[in-house]
Amino acid sequence: MRRKLIVGNWKMHGSLASNAELLAGIRAAEPFNCDAGVCVPYPYLAACVLALQGSSVALGAQDCSAHEQGAYTGEVSAAMLADVGCRYVIVGHSERRAMHGEGDQLVADKAKIALAKGLVPIVCVGETLAEREADQTEAVVKRQLSAVIHTLGPCISRVVVAYEPVWAIGTGKTASPEQAQAVHAVLRTQLRAATEGADQMKILYGGSVKPDNAATLFAQPDIDGGLIGGASLKAADFVAICRAAS
Numbered sequence: 001m002r003r004k005l006i007v008g009n010w011k012m013h014g015s016l017a018s019n020a021e022l023l024a025g026i027r028a029a030e031p032f033n034c035d036a037g038v039c040v041p042y043p044y045l046a047a048c049v050l051a052l053q054g055s056s057v058a059l060g061a062q063d064c065s066a067h068e069q070g071a072y073t074g075e076v077s078a079a080m081l082a083d084v085g086c087r088y089v090i091v092g093h094s095e096r097r098a099m100h101g102e103g104d105q106l107v108a109d110k111a112k113i114a115l116a117k118g119l120v121p122i123v124c125v126g127e128t129l130a131e132r133e134a135d136q137t138e139a140v141v142k143r144q145l146s147a148v149i150h151t152l153g154p155c156i157s158r159v160v161v162a163y164e165p166v167w168a169i170g171t172g173k174t175a176s177p178e179q180a181q182a183v184h185a186v187l188r189t190q191l192r193a194a195t196e197g198a199d200q201m202k203i204l205y206g207g208s209v210k211p212d213n214a215a216t217l218f219a220q221p222d223i224d225g226g227l228i229g230g231a232s233l234k235a236a237d238f239v240a241i242c243r244a245a246s
């Protein structure tokens, strides 16, 4: 059985004081019977790495550059993230695809450099509402994942995939467990064709996961945990979701 993974995506929220309080609340509830991580804004990585010393909760970032180093003002490299103590980095979040024009190949390139620098990329895929209504869900997520498979080759087995239907992110609308499972099964099948390690890979669900819907989502055979936005900002909710994954 795959051990579940719960990762908080704090997005552009927090402050030194509120982050310290949030992490203290999460730490007070350890140990968890699942893997857990928090992906925090860049300026807070250094403080959070200290606050998580001795904790089983891993640190992550929300994006990285596709470039190794150099004249890329404003960008942060995967090597820098590894250097400050990150384990995870989210790549291809729908907010970056939509607001920063990130395409499938750029996302794949970010996943590749993240792996090369010792990070675990959490590769997000997901369809918009219009794409779902046009019956394009399967085609869209397969296209998004296929770029990463193509770029990483057999190393694809080392990434975490997150299925995040865009219409469910921050909207309070969750995919039903059956809707989510159907897409996860499609992704697992696609991964099986690419790597023998597909059955050990984690495929997370993200999109308005809350303490009251987490357990039924995580009970699905191909849902290996969650990428949690809003609910990861409250220690009690994040902890409850980690418990639901245990």
Ligand code: PEP
Binding pocket: 009, 164, 168, 169, 170, 171, 172, 206, 207, 208, 209, 227, 228, 229, 230, 231
């Ligand atoms: C996310 O941003 O990755 C996410 C899943 O957000 P929320 O849980 O708030 O829908």
